[in-house]
Amino acid sequence: DIQMTQSPSSLSASVGDRVTITCQASQDIDIYLNWYQQKPGKAPNLLIYGGSNSEPGVPSRFSGSGSGTDFTFTINGLLPEDIATYYCQQYDDLPRTFGQGTKVEIK
Amino acid sequence: EVQVAESGGGLVKPGESLRLSCVGSGFSFSEHSMNWVRQAPGKGLEWVSSISGSGSYIYYADSVKGRFTISRDNARNSLYLQMNSLRAEDTAVYFCARDLPVAAGIFDSWGQGTLVTVSS
Numbered sequence: 001d002i003q004m005t006q007s008p009s010s011l012s013a014s015v016g017d018r019v020t021i022t023c024q025a026s027q028d029i030d031i032y033l034n035w036y037q038q039k040p041g042k043a044p045n046l047l048i049y050g051g052s053n054s055e056p057g058v059p060s061r062f063s064g065s066g067s068g069t070d071f072t073f074t075i076n077g078l079l080p081e082d083i084a085t086y087y088c089q090q091y092d093d094l095p096r097t098f099g100q101g102t103k104v105e106i107k
Numbered sequence: 108e109v110q111v112a113e114s115g116g117g118l119v120k121p122g123e124s125l126r127l128s129c130v131g132s133g134f135s136f137s138e139h140s141m142n143w144v145r146q147a148p149g150k151g152l153e154w155v156s157s158i159s160g161s162g163s164y165i166y167y168a169d170s171v172k173g174r175f176t177i178s179r180d181n182a183r184n185s186l187y188l189q190m191n192s193l194r195a196e197d198t199a200v201y202f203c204a205r206d207l208p209v210a211a212g213i214f215d216s217w218g219q220g221t222l223v224t225v226s227s
Binding site (some may be wrong): 032033036038042043044045048049050055087089090091092094095096097098099100101 | 125134144151152153154157162166169202207210211212213214217218219220
């Protein structure tokens with residue numbers, strides 16, 4: 001199975017900050033990497049697919065980059081409504097696997 | 108509007124069975140692979156199973172293989188998960204998630220989830 005390692009597991013940032021989350025795959029997954037946002041008590045919501053493609057309707061402050069084994073997710077200008085846990089997920093192979101999540105809080 | 112909605116969760120004892128359902132609306136159900144993804148209380152996301160649009164291709168996580176069965180009825184726009192020999196570690200919120208039609212593994216629409224609790 002492909003292991004996905006996210007870091008950090010949690011972070012605290014101020015409104016307006018740039019927030020960066022990394023995700024490392026245990027083997028080359030090309031660009032087959034998604035990012036999801038999950039707010040407490042809610043279902044996950046797809047933000048980024050194919051490493052860097054934004055899902056329609058996703059605010060432009062959310063972006064993704066990377067390929068191979070190393071990926072980055074960025075929030076440019078953190079807003080209070082961005083408080084959530086963010087997950088990466090690979091779809092290069094089965095089983096689909098997720099990172100352990102990064103909990104983003106406001107400082 | 109695309110919607111998926113799960114039902115069928117509940118409290119069961121170890122070794123018992125439960126069947127989850129998911130109904131899709133607002134899209135051509137048969138054109139999309141569908142998935143079950145679960146989340147244990149306070150934990151991360153775990154993919155459980157996938158089924159292709161026609162039902163011809165089925166995949167399972169090792170943790171449920173041999174105990175869970177995924178199926179679908181395209182005439183009813185419905186997805187199912189038959190869960191047998193349930194264990195305490197199967198306790199989780201179970202989400203139904205739709206694949207994008209052009210690339211399996213991109214979960215673009217999710218239901219609200221249904222809670223399965225396995226406890227004596």
